[in-house]
Amino acid sequence: MTDKITKYDGYSIPRKYHFIFWIGYFMINFIRWGSYFDDYMYSFKSNLVEFFIHIPITYFHIYYLIPKFILKKRVVLYFISAILTLGLVYIVRTELNLLLVTSNIWPEAIGIQKAYSFNHIVAVTIGEVYVVALATAIKLTMDWIAERRKNAQLKQLQLKTELKYLKSQIQPHFFFNTLNNLYYLTIEKxxxxxxxxxxxxxxxxxxxxxxxxxxxxxxxxxxxxxxxxxxxxxxxxxxxxxxxxxxxxxxxxxxxxxxxxxxxxxxxxxxxxxxxxxxxxxxxxxxxxxxxxxxxxxxxxxxxxxxxxxxxxxxxxxxxxxxxxxxxxxxxxxxxxxxxxxxxxxxxx
Missing domain, CATH: 3.30.565.10 (Histidine kinase-like ATPase, C-terminal domain)
Structure with a gap:
């Protein structure tokens, strides 16, 4: 079993860094909202539900939507797929929160807010886009750095190959001249x-x-x-x-x-x-x-x-x-x- 996450043509980040990212991100949100509500149990349960949604949707975006549509310049299909995916995520996240966590679907909002209201849909969607965008930005940055390193290595290899070729040219060139000299001397005996x-x-x-x-x-x-x-x-x-x-x-x-x-x-x-x-x-x-x-x-x-x-x-x-x-x-x-x-x-x- 390899210690790599399945990848497209980009840089493959070792599995341990995926765990570190998600555990770190979960802990930040758990402490942040637990302190905000002064209710760490509620924060733990709500974040646990959300993170089991964040993770698959993030990898679906990075490893499927981007190579399937963005890299093939099918931008319209990408946005349609992304919007449909976010709609499905909103429904699943909202229903799981109502079922497993609380009936007060948006406790941080002013007043009592209902599920499937316009404001709630926008708030949840922005939150989901934020998580996906953050992880995608990290992945694309790592891809960019790896690609630059790869190009630099290829360029260096090309330079070394050309240098070896140029140096190898000198050797037969020199021997050819010297053998001509030798031929001249043998002709003169x-x-x-x-x-x-x-x-x-x-x-x-x-x-x-x-x-x-x-x-x-x-x-x-x-x-x-x-x-x-x-x-x-x-x-x-x-x-x-x-x-x-x-x-x-x-x-x-x-x-x-x-x-x-x-x-x-x-x-x-x-x-x-x-x-x-x-x-x-x-x-x-x-x-x-x-x-x-x-x-x-x-x-x-x-x-x-x-x-x-x-x-x-x-x-x-x-x-x-x-x-x-x-x-x-x-x-x-x-x-x-x-x-x-x-x-x-x-x-x-």
Whole structure:
């Protein structure tokens, strides 16, 4: 037996909270009217009769009338059903009170009031609508909160799925480029081919095993970048001039894995052609333990047509940054005096 109340498509409130609500509501009314009439036995009996009506009519409204008519936009039928239901409730409640509680059907009214009078019908109906409306408002509020939480979870799952997809794109992209380099060396029958295979195996270990976590130490990412640069040096030799400068303490900084490599790859895409050299300056700065600033500069070859090819690199990074940091980041790429410049600022979390 489950500990849930039968539900429609909304949030299922655990049974214990239903008991707490109704017992609490009964006690409030019992004490209130017992104090008002100075007759707690009368208050107990009258409230007991009414609550055995309140409860079924409330659940009938929440779990039948709302999904049957309101959610299907059959408003007219809803009001007709609600009015007929309230009419039936009035008759049953009035007859039970007359039979089991008292002949004075409305003791709180001024003067002696008879059952089925207009004023009595209005008073009882308003009281019943109040109870049903209160319980319905609580239920719909819980549904709304649960729906928002569900949508947030689905959105978060979607973001995680997209992030995994974007990250998975980088790995084959990198290996494809490296295998192209290896192919180039084997065509030339270069002795460096074996070194490339060895270095590639080291990087594969990093990519396949170390980047499964959502965050990775910045120092590990820098080591990965250095390994990539060594691979490029194996291919291009002394034509690769690079330096990495670090300002501030970065020991405890973590970033999403494989976030920066596309910028380094982009430097070679723009800077190298035929016998051109690549001059690459990379800088990392920890600004007051609040912001990580990454910048890279390399010579830009205006005759290089590689940049016209649409790749996944920079656009991939932009999308990942949007998903990870929303508007709390800054990325600039521009060309100044034949130099390609990248400036990235992300918060330190």
């Amino acid at each position: 270069s002795d460096k081919a074996s070194d490339v295979v060895l270095k590639l195996s080291e990087i594969m270990q990093y990519v396949l095993y170390d980047v499964k976590e959502p965050k990775i130490g910045l120092l590990n990412e820098i080591n990965y970048i250095q390994s990539y640069l060594e691979l490029e040096r194996l291919r291009h030799g002394e034509k690769i001039n690079s330096q990495i400068e670090i300002k501030g303490n970065i020991d405890d900084i973590s970033i999403p894995p494989l976030l920066l490599l596309p910028f380094i790859e982009n430097c070679f895409k723009h800077g190298s052609k035929n016998n051109d050299s690549v001059n690459l300056d990379i800088h990392f700065e920890n600004k007051k333990n609040q912001q990580l600033v990454f910048s890279a500069k390399n010579n830009f070859n205006t005759n290089n047509n590689n940049e016209k090819k649409r790749g996944i690199g920079i656009e991939n990074v932009r999308r990942r940054l949007e998903l990870l940091y929303k508007n709390n980041y800054s990325l600039e790429t521009k060309i100044i005096d034949n130099t390609f410049n990248v400036l990235l600022k992300i918060p330190i979390l």
